[in-house]
Amino acid sequence: MDREPLAPPPPPGRWAAVLLSLLAHALLLAALAWGVRWKASSEQTVVQAELWAALPQQAAPRMTPPPPPPPPSPEPAPAPHVPKPLPPVPMAAPDTHDADIALERQRKREEQARQQALERAREEKRAQAKREREQREKEKAAQEKAAQEKAARAKAEREKAEREKAEQERLAQQKKQAEDKRKAEALARQLEAQRQENLRRMQSLAGANGDATATGKDLRSAGPLGPSSSYAGKVVAKVRPNIVYPDEIVGNPRAEVEVRTAPDGTIVGTRLLQSSGNKAWDDAVLRALQKTETLPRDIDGRVPPSLVIVFRPKD
The missing domain is CATH 3.30.1150.10 (Fusion Protein Consisting Of Minor Coat Protein, Glycine Rich Linker, Tola, And A His Tag; Chain: A; Domain 2)
Structure with a gap:
């Protein structure tokens, strides 16, 4: 790793002190292990057992043996020789001012990078929201336009159907009026023909007194005087x-x-x-x-x- 140009140089004899400390710890562990193993081997376990016959029998009184002599006390093991650790070599306090400055710069750079990442994320989120909003507005406008076109088509079709219906009704009314007029004229002609026929029939029954050149329809020719006042x-x-x-x-x-x-x-x-x-x-x-x-x-x-x-x- 590249060292900072202003960082202090490493203190001398650092690796020698580390090796000496490791050696002292290894000797201490070995002494402890040897003491535990010696204590475990010096302990003795006394086991007693009782024998029983197949049939119950009365046994003779047992002779009480003399108490065994006390076991000799073990001699204490000599304490392991632990070498005294060497006194630490006084080291000069390192100058951490430049390191603190470097750490502060590093922290500021990381904080700035984090802020920039957050700002980019917020900008991306705002841009995404804007794109989604524009997309929704476009879809809404398209739907409204389609609805307006559909309403316009429906209105045009409805007006066309109404015009066609009105035209059909007008034609039907004209046809009905023409048919009624034709029937009325035919009925009038029929009634007139029937009336004339009735007149001729009644005249033939009563006998008209007009001359051969008479053109009237009455039986008798009337004078200039009309009916009486009463x-x-x-x-x-x-x-x-x-x-x-x-x-x-x-x-x-x-x-x-x-x-x-x-x-x-x-x-x-x-x-x-x-x-x-x-x-x-x-x-x-x-x-x-x-x-x-x-x-x-x-x-x-x-x-x-x-x-x-x-x-x-x-x-």
Whole structure:
């Protein structure tokens, strides 16, 4: 090992003192071992035994032997000769100032290295935590972006489905309206054809008095005068008993109805010209006319082919 340049030189005679000390200790150990071995060999052990016969017998009194002479006391072993250790050679107190300085420097270097290692570990830990935090933020941002894209796709699909449903409903409504219109027109044509057929049938039964060039639908040609002034009251008096209106009427609504009749007074058609504003009253009047079926004859014996009648609840 390299010596410090300022360390003191080793003291002289150091190895000789060490060898002399080892030799003195070895002699001391040998003397102790010899003394223990001599003491163990000088001790004697006395053993006594008793003999018994196979059958119990009474033995004769035993002669008491004279006591043995006491054993001679052993002579004490001479004490081992232990050489006196040489007095230690006085050594000069080493100068430890430079060694303390070197140790202090070494301790400072180790402490500095330890602090640097701790600082590096803390920096690495902070960097690892920062990387983990950035990774979590990236993952969170990616998840939020994916959730937003998913919500946007779901919203777009929902709006598309709603538009398609609205379009289908509109097309279905248009188709239904067209179908209802077609059915209404077909029903109107059928009713008109049936009415014309009924008129022709009734005219053929009653016999029309018009000439060959007549283009009307009535049985007789009417003059410039219409029905009498009291004829409307007769019609209302005949129709009113058939009006069924259970609800209480507010005010006195006025329903104006056109009635078409055959020459014999049979009602062949009704049409509401002006509503009273109360649909229930209008429907009740039309149902009463259908239930009446025929109208009374006028004072001249004829039934007007078409007339307009006004119905009021309080007339």
